[in-house]
Amino acid sequence: MLNIERALKQDRLLRALTGLNRKAFQSLLFAFTQVYEQTLTDKPRQRSVGGGRKARLRNAEDKLFYILFYFKCYPTFDLASILFDIDRSQAHHWTHRLQPILEAALGEKKALPERQINCVQTFIERFPGVERVIMDGTERPVQRPTDSEKQKLNYSGKKKRHTSQHLAAVNQNKQVLVLSQAREGKLHDKKFRIGRKVDRKYTRGDTN
Structure with a gap:
């Protein structure tokens, strides 16, 4: 399993795994957390706090690391499930759930590339x-x-x-x-x- 805490403490390792250094990661984390928390208010919890299996992606920092790692390294869902100690279906779920959140966060920071230039x-x-x-x-x-x-x-x-x-x-x-x-x-x-x-x-x- 990947040691996320270790990666976040080492600038070279973090850049290799996510494409960002610590300063850029922390800057993006602020916008990412805001967008993620907004999505939580749109969908009520299905179980009480503390219920269910203990989360592997425990906080917004872990979730941002996961989605950046996915787009930097493009692992299969099977490999991502092993690296993050989650089920393959969860790897699929988190990738598709976090992608629009990351895009929205990057959009707020004006960091998203354009999709089309006509001339x-x-x-x-x-x-x-x-x-x-x-x-x-x-x-x-x-x-x-x-x-x-x-x-x-x-x-x-x-x-x-x-x-x-x-x-x-x-x-x-x-x-x-x-x-x-x-x-x-x-x-x-x-x-x-x-x-x-x-x-x-x-x-x-x-x-x-």
């Missing part, structure tokens, strides 16, 4: 301080689909496994500015565009 002018208006951006495809492993056609579409010859693919636009500070919707792993990133008029490499001032 260079739109990019300049949205990111006025960015002088250079590099676009590239990134793949993450997914469980093998049961449908044979989906297996073919999601099989990546480059990774030799089934994947989903995103196209990301990153600035000189390695900040993801634009992130596309997931596409099938078979699709080559040269055919995968976020916007029709955004080139793979773009320098401010060059709009041709």
